[in-house]
Each structure stands twice: as structure tokens, then as C-alpha cells.
Amino acid sequence: MIxxxxxxxxxxxxxxxxNPPPDPSFRDExxxxxxxxxxDLRRRFTTVLELAAADDAVDRARAAAGLPPFALHLRxxxxxxxxxxxxxxxxxxxxxxxxxxxxxxxxxxxxxxxWIDDLPRALAEIRRxxxxxxxxxxLFPGGASLIELRTCLVEAELELLGGAALRVFPTLDPRDGAxxxxxxxxxxxxxxxxxxxxxxxxxxxxxxxxxxxxxxAAFAPELRRPLRRAVLARAxxxxxxxxxxxxxxxxxxxxxxxxxxxxxxxxxPTVQEPSSPA
Amino acid sequence: xxxxxxxxxxxxxxxxLLVCPLTKGPLRWDRAKNELVSEQAGLAYPIRDGxxxxxxxxxxxxxxxEAVPEELRR
Numbered sequence: 001m002i003x004x005x006x007x008x009x010x011x012x013x014x015x016x017x018x019n020p021p022p023d024p025s026f027r028d029e030x031x032x033x034x035x036x037x038x039x040d041l042r043r044r045f046t047t048v049l050e051l052a053a054a055d056d057a058v059d060r061a062r063a064a065a066g067l068p069p070f071a072l073h074l075r076x077x078x079x080x081x082x083x084x085x086x087x088x089x090x091x092x093x094x095x096x097x098x099x100x101x102x103x104x105x106x107x108x109x110x111x112x113x114x115w116i117d118d119l120p121r122a123l124a125e126i127r128r129x130x131x132x133x134x135x136x137x138x139l140f141p142g143g144a145s146l147i148e149l150r151t152c153l154v155e156a157e158l159e160l161l162g163g164a165a166l167r168v169f170p171t172l173d174p175r176d177g178a179x180x181x182x183x184x185x186x187x188x189x190x191x192x193x194x195x196x197x198x199x200x201x202x203x204x205x206x207x208x209x210x211x212x213x214x215x216x217a218a219f220a221p222e223l224r225r226p227l228r229r230a231v232l233a234r235a236x237x238x239x240x241x242x243x244x245x246x247x248x249x250x251x252x253x254x255x256x257x258x259x260x261x262x263x264x265x266x267x268x269p270t271v272q273e274p275s276s277p278a
Numbered sequence: 279x280x281x282x283x284x285x286x287x288x289x290x291x292x293x294x295l296l297v298c299p300l301t302k303g304p305l306r307w308d309r310a311k312n313e314l315v316s317e318q319a320g321l322a323y324p325i326r327d328g329x330x331x332x333x334x335x336x337x338x339x340x341x342x343x344e345a346v347p348e349e350l351r352r
Contacts, residue, residue, distance in 0.1 A: 080329050088289040090329055096332075099295060101302075
């Protein structure tokens with residue numbers, strides 16, 4: 001049994017409650033970057049599983065890129081997806097995918113997989129449900145993401161409390177990403193890093209957007225420490241004074257780590273449930 | 279065979295694709311209860327608003343005798 005780092009119930013409740021929905025421009029940006037890779041491939045995908053499918057941003061990006069609709073596009077999330085129109089959708093646990101082997105020719109995730117406790121296992125599951133020439137394309141936040149906010153939070157906590165806690169969502173190191181893909185048995189694994197530079201008028205708005213996106217920290221109770229109001233106020237004050245541009249906006253760095261790989265030959269390391277029959 | 283007219287149930291393409299997340303074994307759609315039953319796992323996965331909830335934590339453990347396939351119970 002893996003030790004849980006995250007509070008799954010809390011995460012699920014939050015993903016279910018997201019209201020208002022995540023800042024659409026940012027979701028669209030992620031989806032567009034993912035779809036760009038598909039356009040480059042010039043291949044027609046028919047059976048597609050989208051994980052962490054919070055909305056129909058991927059579908060909008062696909063249409064905007066001039067790609068034809070996928071014959072089957074399943075949207076899956078850990079809470080019921082909020083979709084604009086009826087579409088085949090389901091709730092699942094990425095560590096235990098409810099599909100037979102080799103059924104998809106594309107698995108997509110425009111972010112959202114970084115809260116998985118057992119990522120090696122989720123990747124092995126994705127690899128299992130991909131056809132031999134099936135492709136995984138998934139975006140993760142990299143370590144430079146929200147560096148400004150994190151710096152200010154740590155400094156404010158050290159200043160006021162003398163210690164710092166886990167505050168911001170987990171990130172993926174590109175080297176770890178490559179190792180994870182290899183370990184899960186993906187063929188021709190590729191990892192690359194992109195930076196997206198956002199600008200916010202008010203850093204408090206960033207916190208609002210993070211909450212709205214269901215991205216507030218959701219660590220397991222034993223790792224959790226409540227964020228005091230005074231600490232938050234001090235962190236925002238630091239952000240406003242230290243990271244201000246001449247035009248009055250505040251930079252927000254987002255680093256995206258793209259994981260890509262093919263299903264490869266069928267002799268994959270399969271995920272075994274302790275209770276499953278041989 | 280089940281008739282699907284007038285059903286506000288699950289997308290049939292989904293039903294064809296899904297297996298039990300725990301055992302990867304087959305699922306049986308219980309129309310009356312609107313659940314996907316995994317006899318191997320002894321679990322019934324709920325369907326809410328046409329969306330199958332394929333989480334072991336949310337599944338209902340099957341009671342005594344419930345794991346027997348429908349056609350054998352008659």
C-alpha cells in the first residue's frame with residue numbers, strides 16, 4: 001500500500017465544487033499547447049481518453065486547430081466533469097482505469113494529473129489501456145511554476161512563524177518524468193519543458209483562480225498546516241512590492257512539463273491488484 | 279437482449295468499453311438499480327446522471343446472493 005500524500009476526498013469534493021470554473025483563458029492555453037502536438041503528428045486519432053477533463057477546452061482547441069472530431073472522445077475525471085453538452089463521460093481513479101488493455105489510440109491530459117499519489121501506477125495503467133501505437137500526451141506543472149507566490153509564502157511563514165509548510169500543488173521534475181515514462185514501459189518517451197508567462201493585476205486574484213480551479217493545496221491531514229490570515233496577507237504584500245512590473249502587473253510563471261510516449265509492445269508490466277485472480 | 283429505447287441511461291459506447299477497475303473483469307448493467315455490477319469484485323458501481331462512477335470507494339458491496347447472474351436467479 002502506498003503512503004498517501006494527498007487528501008483524495010478533499011480533492012474530489014473540490015473538483016466537484018469548482019465554481020466559478022477555472023480561468024478559461026488558462027485552460028484554453030493548456031489545451032492549445034497539447035493540441036499543437038497532435039497537429040504536428042498528422043495522424044488521425046479515433047478512440048480518445050481525456051483524463052482530468054475539467055471542461056471542453058480540449059475539444060474547443062481541437063476545433064480551433066482544424067482537426068476533425070474524434071470518433072470517440074471519453075472525458076474522465078475524479079469528480080463528475082462539468083461539460084457544456086452531453087458527451088460520454090465518467091468518473092474514475094487514474095490508478096485503476098476501468099478499461100481493457102490496448103483500447104485507446106490517444107490518452108490526453110491538459111494538466112490535472114499532478115495530484116495522483118501513485119503516479120508510476122497511473123502511468124502503467126495508461127500504458128496498459130493504450131494500443132501498441134497509441135500515444136500519451138500529458139501536461140504537468142514544472143518546478144518553476146508559481147515560483148513568485150511560493151517564494152513569498154515561504155518568506156512570510158518564516159518571518160511570522162519561523163517555519164514553512166507545503167502550500168502549493170506538487171510539481172514534476174522533467175528528469176523524473178522521463179524516468180517515470182521509462183519505468184511504465186512507454187516506447188519512444190519524450191519529455192519537454194515550456195514556459196508560460198502570465199500577468200496578474202492583483203496577486204490575490206491568482207489565489208482566487210487557483211481555488212476556483214480546485215488547485216488549493218490538498219495534502220493529507222498529517223502534512224497539513226492551516227494557512228494563517230496574517231501569513232497570507234504578508235505573502236501578498238511581498239508579492240505586490242517585490243514582483244511588480246513597470247506597467248503595474250505582477251508576473252506569474254507557469255512551467256509546463258509535457259510527457260509523451262507510445263504504448264509499445266504488449267508485454268507491459270501490468271498492474272496487479274492484490275485481490276485479483278491470476 | 280435489453281431494449282434501449284427511451285433510456286436516459288449511459289452512452290452505449292461507454293458500456294461496451296468499461297470493465298471493473300479492480301479486477302478488469304466484465305461488468306453487468308443492472309437497469310433496475312442503474313448500477314454496473316462486477317461479480318468478480320462483488321461490487322456495484324453507481325451511475326449518476328448518466329455518468330458511471332467507477333471508483334472502488336463509491337461502489338456498493340454486493341449482498342448475499344446478489345452476485346449470482348440475473349439469468350440464473352429466475
